[in-house]
Amino acid sequence: MSSVPGHRADRTARAVLLASLGVVLTALVVPGLRSPLMLVAVWTAPVLVLAGRYRHDPGTRVWSAVAAMLTCWAAGFTAGQVLGRHHVAVVVCMALGQALGAFVVGHVVVLSVRHQGSARAAGSGGSLDAVIVVTVGVTVAAQLATLGVMTPYFVVVASVDIAVAGVVVKFALSRSGLGPASYLALAGGLSSLVYDLSTALENSRLAQPGSAVGLLGTIAVLAPACAAVHPRVRAVFDPVTFTRRRPDSTALLGLLPLVLLPAGLTVVVSASTGTRAGVGTLPPWVVPAAGALVAALCLVRAARALRVTERLAGRDPLTDLANRRGLSHAHERWAGPVGLLLFDLDGFKHVNDSHGHDVGDLILLAVRDRALTAVAGRGLLARLGGDEFVVLAAPEHLRDVAADVLAALGPPVRLPSVQTRVGASIGLVTADVTPDVTTDPVPLAELLTRADIAMYAAKAAGGDRVVAFTPRMRDAVSARYALGHDVRELLDGAPGAGRLDVHLQPVVDLPTGRVVSAEALVRWQHPSRGLLTPDAFLDVVTDLGLDTRLDLAVLRTTVGHLRRWRDEGRPVLPVSVNLTGASLDAPDLATTVLAVLADAGVPASSLRLEITEQEEVAVSGPAAASLATLAEAGVVVLLDDYGTGFTSLDYLSRFPVRVLKLDRSLTGGPRPGSPSPSAVAGPRAARPVEIVRAVTAMAAHLGLDVVAEGVETEAQRAQLVAAGVGQGQGYLFSRPLPAADFARAHLPRAVPART
Template sequence: MSSSPAVAGRKFRLVALATVSLLWCAIGRCLWLMRHPVASGFERPAAWSTVGLVVALGALLSGLVWLVLRQMDRVGRVAEARVALQSLIADHASEAMMLTDRAQRILSVNAAFETITGYPAREVIGNTPTRLSAGHHGLAGHRTVWDHVAEHGYWEGELWDRRKDGTLYPRQMRISAICENGTEVSHYVAVFNDISESKAQAQRLEYLARHDPLTNLPNRLALDAQLAKVIDGSVPGIDRLALLVIDLDNFKTINDSLGHAAGDRLLGELSRRLAVQMGPAQRLFRLGGDEFVVFVEQLDGEEALIELSSRLIRITGEPLEIDGHVLHVTPSIGISLYPEDGRDAQALIRNADTAMYYAKANGRANYKFFTEPMNAAATKRLHLESELWRALAENQLVLHYQPQIDLLAGKVVGVEALVRWRHPQRGLIGPAEFIPVAEECGLILPLGHWVLLTACRQVKAWLDQGIDMGEMAVNISAHQFRQPEFVQSVRRILAETGLPASRLELEITESTIMHGVDEAIVTLGELRGMGIRLAIDDFGTGYSSLAYLRRFPLDRLKIDRSFLADVDTDRDAASLLTSIVLLGRSLGLQLVAEGVERFAQAEFLRTLECERVQGYHFYQPVSAEEVVGFGGFGLFAAAAA
């Protein structure tokens, strides 16, 4: 096992010291003998003493010279090893390294320099780095760098350079000044990396962060940045901008019916259509879901916005074929203006969004400019939404029940459950005011579940008390019906309440079952198989065809109140109602007419032998306690009451 260099060095020094000591002893002995030739008991010639002294001195000097030469050789070999190691480390470093003298002439470079720049060492040594640069930053840029080095002793930053093949690349560099004597700069060392890939990756991440992956359109983050940039450079009163928020009507229905893949293809095609319509000062963004935004950076006048909005509505409304289905989509557009409707990005987006909701509430497939009264209405709606969540949590919702009358027998044969909101301050609020809000804010699912569960519990309670109110009709929203677990949830409610399925009737609108016909048929078939009765609500207001209507496992058609309005005064209205009744009878379905408010309407329905009716002419919706008293009354007694 070899000893370490440090131990070997210590041994060498001890041997050298012992040798020198012996030599000095020998010299001293020779000198003593020369002065005392007989002191030792025998005489030696002086010449021999002189010879011994010379030999000892020569040996001493030779030893000293040998020691000095050995030490110099050792120091040289250590220095060479250190230089070789440093060179090896430099050549294995991933960063490019370049050493220059004080005149900035290149003295040496490492292997990474050759790899990154494409220049071999022999071609760059003796040149200055500026001769190899891209010229991208100009002389002023280089002067700034070296001024900083002169002042601070270093510079660090990003520069562009040109490889030997002519390609430009960015590099992250640090230049340091080296002072050998501690005062004057003797050399400069530069260390740099090629950051092309990292910059490209950063640009890709930046693009992904600011663009929608489905449509490749700029997203909300990009919109906020663009709005802030343009608004900061705009002068209110001189520069005018506009924002158009576009929301597709009933897109969720398409998504639920045909699946998200079909919905994505629809959005992709619509984004291409809309992008084609953009002018030089107009940019299209996608905020997410089915919501798009058009930012108009230079507004010439409201007439241009009206023309643009009309064109976008027309283009969007053109038929689209997705997975063999011909789809028709319409947009609702809200418009806000700068500076009239807001002087920052958030205000413009918020107000355009508010105007879009007004367009949607006023018939859809149209556009609305923002007006200040919309803010108050939007605030009221937001407040209503917040209160509605609290209402469900605090049991402020109640069910009222409106009897259904067998028109020919003159007795109550069923009831329809109608939800009401018993507001702590505003009193009883009807469903027309809060059901649309519940559908938009996602509350309709828990609300619909509560209505169905409460109605079933009430019917079971009546039956347990020996009270027979007939069937309980419950309205089912489109959101509920399209839930994958809807049938299972109904089954669980019946099991929980113990209500016979034959006592429950579910009312579903035409538009609900016509979106995704095949899926609707399966769902209706499962419900019918459980023994539940099924009715089409608001019949005549949708677009169902007889071919489809015959495929649905239905029990009843509920005639919408709009068809009864003028039957006693308008012959055409009477003919239309007669046709609807005959249609239902030809399909083998019972008819229920809702919204009967006058005696003449009831009499006309009686002549048509319409089986069931309901409306204010007979009974208003009342609480569970009050409706029980109607069960045994005859028709005319109830009407008189």
């Protein structure tokens, strides 16, 4: 309903604008119609302004003043047509109109000055702009004050018009987002100033009848009328309009008219003093001196803008730390030995994916504040981009600074919407660590490369630690890069890249030992490195953003095995496939999985999907809807590694989970040589078996099955059965087996194979 008035307002504004253009074009083509059309325009304009004010309710008295100004001009123009251009009635009407125009201009100036504070705070030179405008205004006022009462009329009017026109142009070029209504109003103001200046040079209030200057008068009255009926008329005098400033590179152009004003004033006054004796004027040196002062102030303003731009070019816009360019300049100016820390936040990508980039920015600002405190003047903190930060410091301070940064980032970051911990992986390098013998200083790019290698070594070691660069690390990076290339080749199906294998580990009924399902575990038969387990290549897959492609490849391979068992006449047990967070965030997950099952002719009940609570999944993402669609089709959803994350109950409420897989930390007991959990946590801490009983009780209440991972001994099996766990998997029953071996061991043929 609200859209209809808006459409009508748009149509009305377009109709008025087209009609105004038609009037101007007709007056341009047919000189004899200029005076009649001008008469129609000057009386139509105030009516349109009042109608626009009534229709759109701009909420300001300025438009009433504009309507009154246009009415005075209409009366003066009409009197000029009847009584002559120099009649006293014309002078009175036009003077009243100009007085009202001065009120409008004064209102704009007040709004501009009132909102200069934000410009000065931003360092955009608003104070110098004001000094330049005041210098020009004082020069004009001083010149007018010395001319005396016998000054020709056109000298006074022309001087004022030149000054006001310069200020209007500066305003238009220094503000952004003015909108159509604002530009129409500015066009009207400039047209009226040029019209007034042209007629003043003829020593008259009005242009000659039929003169081409009358076209400017027509535009001067119709442009503000078009602005008043425009739907965005509110923005013309809205204070917000005066706070949006253009970049300095554009705003500086607005100073050019102000630089030319003293010269224009000199020309006008010279014309007067050359034709009229006894006219006073300022000393000859004053106006040129004012012009030179304005030009100097403009140069200072430009220099300040350039310094601000140069500073911003070397600063990160979010944190205001040095960016890569600023870091390079600091490195060039560094005196003495230099070292470098590069740290990357652990798990920050999941924060952005789960909570959004706005929350991520707030966390980065918190990290900046903590890191600045940790560095404590011992070096320069910079941000390279994303969640990567650099500290440039003397070598003797590096390890202490690194330890202080780790300690500072240890406590959780608490925001109104989220609380999270952001650890860091830190790479450390000094300029004297070099694989070749040279006395040349190590370039910053090489230092960053070495620190990056060390940082990834820290991340690979588990994160939240400092690793110093050694030359041998390059070999590991080269191997990792080569492995990444091989992974891409593998997923692209390139010949010679090896093949993906899916090994299957049986899941058994704990009381009876009967195999009830299996878990698919990916392996890579590498052409030169042999059989690789997931630990050898999954982190490379994640770094390359290939998780979704690998998940799909494992899914297709697993479903292919299910189809092959069916065709061979073997019993088809459900098989579970692990999904990463990237796959869960894919909007087409359900469509893709169901299409793979349909192509193979495998029922959805034969497939299980495992999600892990260690993978942060966005609350607002598509995962919940995708899993609900799959569960409705018959796919069973398992929650893997239960008991190791922080969102277990949250995932149970968000996703259609049917099975809990207890992490081996709850089912396997302490590892050899490690202290018991009770010794570490204290005598009052619950033992794993008690936690398992609590989980099975909760699962029974929720109607969920429980599977225990890492079952390796008969004692564990008996303990889990006593705790109420129904199923388990582990080396006690079987290691992961190739698909063919799994089928021979656990899926005997019951019916003849299909042909």
